[in-house]
Amino acid sequence: MSSLQPSHSLIVVGAGLAGWRLVEALRRDGFSGELLLLGAESQRPYDRPPLSKQVLSTKWTIDRAELASAERLKELNVNFLASHTATSLDVDTHCVKTSAGEQYRASHIVIATGSRARTLDYSATEHVHTVRTHDDVVRLLGELSEKDEPRDVVIIGGGFIGAEAATSLATLGHRVTVLEAMERPLMNVVGPDVATWLEGLAADADITLRGSQVVLDVVADAESLRVLMGDGSSIGASLVIVAVGALANCEWLESSGLEIRGGVVVDDHLSAGNDIWAIGDVARFTWRHDPFVEELRIEHWQTANDHAQYLAAQLLSAEPSPPLSMVPYFWSDQYGKKIQMLGHPAPTDEVTCVLGSPEEAKWLAIYSRDGLVTGLIALSHPRALMMSRDLVGEHSTVENALALQPWT
Amino acid sequence: MKILVNADKCQGHARCYAIAPELFDVDDYGQSTVRGDGVVPADLIEKAKLAIANCPEYAIDVLED
Ligand SMILES: Cc1cc2nc3c(=O)[nH]c(=O)nc-3n(C[C@H](O)[C@H](O)[C@H](O)COP(=O)(O)OP(=O)(O)OC[C@H]3O[C@@H](n4cnc5c(N)ncnc54)[C@H](O)[C@@H]3O)c2cc1C
Ligand code: SF4
Numbered sequence: 001m002s003s004l005q006p007s008h009s010l011i012v013v014g015a016g017l018a019g020w021r022l023v024e025a026l027r028r029d030g031f032s033g034e035l036l037l038l039g040a041e042s043q044r045p046y047d048r049p050p051l052s053k054q055v056l057s058t059k060w061t062i063d064r065a066e067l068a069s070a071e072r073l074k075e076l077n078v079n080f081l082a083s084h085t086a087t088s089l090d091v092d093t094h095c096v097k098t099s100a101g102e103q104y105r106a107s108h109i110v111i112a113t114g115s116r117a118r119t120l121d122y123s124a125t126e127h128v129h130t131v132r133t134h135d136d137v138v139r140l141l142g143e144l145s146e147k148d149e150p151r152d153v154v155i156i157g158g159g160f161i162g163a164e165a166a167t168s169l170a171t172l173g174h175r176v177t178v179l180e181a182m183e184r185p186l187m188n189v190v191g192p193d194v195a196t197w198l199e200g201l202a203a204d205a206d207i208t209l210r211g212s213q214v215v216l217d218v219v220a221d222a223e224s225l226r227v228l229m230g231d232g233s234s235i236g237a238s239l240v241i242v243a244v245g246a247l248a249n250c251e252w253l254e255s256s257g258l259e260i261r262g263g264v265v266v267d268d269h270l271s272a273g274n275d276i277w278a279i280g281d282v283a284r285f286t287w288r289h290d291p292f293v294e295e296l297r298i299e300h301w302q303t304a305n306d307h308a309q310y311l312a313a314q315l316l317s318a319e320p321s322p323p324l325s326m327v328p329y330f331w332s333d334q335y336g337k338k339i340q341m342l343g344h345p346a347p348t349d350e351v352t353c354v355l356g357s358p359e360e361a362k363w364l365a366i367y368s369r370d371g372l373v374t375g376l377i378a379l380s381h382p383r384a385l386m387m388s389r390d391l392v393g394e395h396s397t398v399e400n401a402l403a404l405q406p407w408t
Numbered sequence: 409m410k411i412l413v414n415a416d417k418c419q420g421h422a423r424c425y426a427i428a429p430e431l432f433d434v435d436d437y438g439q440s441t442v443r444g445d446g447v448v449p450a451d452l453i454e455k456a457k458l459a460i461a462n463c464p465e466y467a468i469d470v471l472e473d
Contacts, residue, residue, distance in 0.1 A: 025461065049464065301464050302423075309461060331421060331464075338420060338438070382438030386422035 003275070004315040006032045009106040011096055013086045014249070015039025017047060018280025018304035019112035020067050025312035027076045035078045036104060038096070040085040040113075043134050044068045049301055051137045052161050053333050057168035058141070062134060086113070089256045091274055110311065111253070111264050111278040115246035115299055120156070122242075124220035129241045131165050143239065150174050154227050154237040156215050158185030158202075162243035163334035166207050177235065178202065179213040179227070191347040194365065194377060197358035201335035204361075246299055248282045263297040268323035270311055279307035287344070288323060290395055292374070296344065300330035327393045337361065340385050343375025343392040352398065355384055355407050364388070364407055368398045381407075409448040410472040411456055413440045417467035424463055428455040446471065 004010065010026070012019040015037050023035055039045070045067040054060035073080050085099040089109065096104045117130035129140050144151065151174045155162045158180030166176045182188065184195040202209035214230030218240050227235040248263040258272050259265040263284030266272045270279055278285075281299045285307075306326045314321040331340045345367030356363035356379075364384045367375040373396045378385040384407035391401045413424070413432070420438020424431070430452055434440045448456045460468045 021461075028457075028461075302462070305462060305464075309458075329421075329423070331419075333419075340421070381436075382420045382422045383425070383434045383436050386426040386434065389426045 009034035010108040011106040014112035016114045020045035021308035037080045038084045052164035109276045113249035115281040122218040151238045157243035160332040177208040193351045205335040280304035302329040341377045345375030424459040427459045
């Protein structure tokens with residue numbers, strides 16, 4: 001008998017990609033029981049990747065990022081409550097309380113509260129933007145439209161979101177400076193070699209990128225903002241964005257007794273026990289890719305989607321499901337190029353460029369540890385990357401990869 | 409089932425190709441197209457559904473169920 005019967009009910013807390021995709025998959029695969037979707041934001045579920053790309057560059061209006069129309073929610077018979085923030089979960093009674101004091105109960109609970117932008121404490125914090133939500137981007141675009149002239153924009157943080165926001169704003173004609181704390185952006189994700197290959201891209205897109213930058217404060221005077229640097233210098237700006245990573249939204253579960261470690265700890269079936277699961281950005285899950293076993297949280301689109309698909313299948317399957325197995329994937333569109341990665345390599349893994357070269361700004365590289373392929377990364381080589389996907393899924397040796405050359 | 413890749417939406421993730429190379433092809437820029445006329449053989453319907461659910465751009469349209 002499957003875990004989820006028509007007489008059962010399910011509450012999904014968090015109406016982002018993971019939560020919405022789960023609801024969609026459960027209905028697609030035949031679950032007819034009650035579904036309640038609670039979302040803290042005032043919008044219906046929407047997709048975040050376009051926010052820093054198509055929406056910020058004004059190629060799309062923001063409504064194009066919507067994932068679930070009112071009709072679709074109705075069609076799928078989902079009880080969706082916007083502006084409902086969960087404040088606690090009782091693990092034994094499955095009672096979810098909200099900030100407005102309501103209580104909801106269901107046989108099954110899925111935690112999909114995602115993550116939020118990390119902020120830093122500056123004197124002028126109220127003038128500093130983040131790029132995480134619908135409202136963030138509306139506010140940012142609103143401020144930019146106040147004056148129809150190129151602005152001086154400073155972006156603190158050169159990671160994926162910072163680089164994407166920089167690219168979008170530069171295409172609108174603004175003068176963008178990106179301040180990165182590490183010597184080179186993304187060193188902690190892609191490793192030092194690949195970070196070097198990516199370094200020149202910003203300049204090609206007319207964006208000033210500075211590494212090893214220490215930002216002490218952002219202060220406001222009458223007309224503009226000033227970013228105060230560790231070396232005593234300062235940079236004037238009319239707009240400042242901080243893009244320094246994300247934090248999992250799990251504070252609301254602190255009193256629940258669930259295991260929280262920078263995310264909701266779940267096993268290799270995404271279970272936190274007692275018919276409670278966690279998916280997407282908020283889930284700290286066990287990922288087995290022999291011989292490596294890692295406990296990790298992944299803040300990427302495909303992982304949220306894969307988690308949702310896997311959990312729906314598991315809940316509706318009559319047989320016990322195998323542990324979650326997936327090849328993590330992410331992409332980022334920055335400085336006019338597409339970066340794509342498969343797997344979850346460590347920044348210390350060895351890197352071998354197997355196709356193209358950094359000079360051409362078109363390449364494919366293999367990450368490896370102990371002679372085994374741990375990941376693949378490509379710049380402007382989408383087809384070759386995907387042709388090589390099995391190298392990661394099947395934990396090929398580097399030797400085997402070089403002999404097979406699946407990318408050719 | 410008949411499917412089509414919406415060229416305006418497709419952003420070249422090649423996820424569809426990774427999941428179902430029998431149904432999709434991708435050029436060097438990642439632009440995806442369906443093979444043949446897009447009619448999905450019965451034994452590939454599950455794969456087609458998986459590809460649709462995994463396209464980050466919602467670029468794979470179902471023309472006929
Ligand atoms: C600007 C931007 C660009 C991105 N670009 C890419 C990209 O190019 N490639 C890529 O792979 N990934 C990208 N990502 C990451 C990707 O969007 C996330 O991994 C994905 O959104 C995770 O989905 P989620 O549902 O787990 O979490 P979220 O999208 O964070 O959704 C969680 C939802 O839960 C709600 N919530 C939080 N707390 C509560 C509560 N207590 N009660 C009720 N509701 C609550 C939140 O308001 C939110 O709506 C990007 C993210 C951003 C912000
Ligand atoms: S997965 Fe979607 S976006 Fe990616 S190549 Fe296929 S159709 Fe295009």
